[in-house]
Amino acid sequence: MDLSGKRVILHDMCLRDGMHAKRHQISIEQMVAVATALDESGVPLIEVTHGDGLGGASINYGFPANSDEEYLNAVIPHMKSARISALLLPGIGTVDHLRMARDCGVQTIRVATHCTEADVSEQHISLAASLGMDTVGFLMMAHMIEPDQVVEQAKLMESYGANCIYCTDSAGYMLPDDVTARIGALRDALDPATEIGFHGHHNLAMGIANSLAAIEAGASRIDGSVAGLGAGAGNTPLEVFVAVLDRMGVATGVDIFRLMDVAEDVVVPMMDQAIRIDRDSLVLGYAGVYSSFLLHAKRAAAKYGVPSHQILVELGARKTIGGQEDMIEDVALNLLKQRNNDAA
């Protein structure tokens, strides 16, 4: 694979996707420390919000240590050259949250929908675009549909005003050929001025390989997180990815040694548990289940005494999608009932 001479924008997820792995309990001090270190390493774009985006604070997804507004107001003044982005899932957050984020100084907004439901993003994308924000349409769980269907949905988001479209592997299910097919189809079909991005999860250890495939097929923005801090087995480990890109002659503007230090000295010590491909994360990737379900399933398993991987397999069989965290306890209760009936 020859990618030399290409340039990509790297987008760090530690302080948003990483919130899932931290049960949304990252402190203000940690947020500032990580963001500052990433900024100093040359990472151009850093996402900061509740793991489920603006307005994600809830019983369903977890109440965060601080509000989105508090995090954004704390982090943004410290940034020298990095821009701060925020995620917004219509149905969870609203345009009120979007305006709040912009008032805090957020310049990039990523409006995320399930891959078949792009038309719920019109309100938010068109507002962000009209406010002159860097406006990204973020199609989640994109493994669940064919490349031409991804294109159809991406075109809707583009028509509302998105200047960048993401193909998002929320379950860490895709293999490199799946990425190539989807990103390639997007690149062929969208306006040449529309950027294309890829967001991976490392549940099948495909984060790096998939991100490379994405660049080769035409993506120019790639998500990752330092030390992989993210949902499931984490996001594409950013410091590893930068090392690979350096070797391949792809320009990122990121200082690899400084980024290694951020991973080793700042992010890893923050972790509540090792971010690795344990059995549950592997099930996510293997069965195509939303990565953020991981810790919720482990908690339900501990509470009701049913195996977490069994909960995840059932969630996959039910074709649940991002945001349906409420079904985790429901599934656990059903498994418990079933076991009690079997025993009776």
Added chain:
Amino acid sequence: MKINAALIGSGNIGTDLLYKALRSQWINPVWMVGIDPDSEGLARARDKGLKTTHAGVDGLLPHIEEDNIQIAFDATSAYVHADNAAKLGALGVLMIDLTPAAIGPFCVPVVNLKDHVGKEEMNVNMVTCGGQATIPMVAAVSRVQKVSYGEIIATVASKSAGPGTRKNIDEFTRTTAQGVEDVGGAEKGKAIIILNPAEPPLIMRDTVHCLTEDVPDEEAIRESVNAMIADVQKYVPGYRLVNGPVFDGHRVSMFLQVEGLGDYLPEFSGNLDIMTAAALRTAELFAEEIDNGTIKLRAAIA
């Protein structure tokens, strides 16, 4: 005596409502209003003997008096509703609003229908489908003890979320959250909606979480929830508690499924069915009151 009614909006909701209204003891659907001459909904209404117009509400206005239309259902959109409400209100027509416009006070029949009687209200709003499905559960807890926070997650099949809902999804979350507070009785409300495209389509699921101020009285809440389920089942037979109430510290959670009657819309669209059923139930109560003279309609002051 039945009260004459008009159905505004000839889409899925309007058509489902028509099928239900045709069975009603209290409501006589006379007119259906659309904006598209080729609308299937209007054709279906004509087949059932209704008068129709494709000129919007303006096409209906000249007939209000001669056909003695006293109640109108609005199943259009939040943006059109304000205009419809003003024009029909001026002629003394009572408006049952199925859009998220929320001009009038919220009505969730099983919780606060009786509160609306005798107040000379000319416009009541049916909150949202998610609100109709979940607010009764919040109210079931809050009538036992104080609920400091109520949160609902409504998951509907993609196929049962129409373009209006999709274009204005923020109105859904805002209006539902407001209903969780105003009608459900939670001090603070939060609403989340998920559209799931799975095939075959999933039946509407709703999860309700309440945080009680004091330690929950498990027995009283269980009893209240079960009684409320039975009350909703009177107009939505497919309303079912799948799991719960679950008690976890101060959290009380109910996991519901809402299956529709399948009048016009498929059974999985419990979200739409509960809306049309609640709207009709509301209209029937008003019709009963109009008939026995408890309430007298009058033209709203413009």
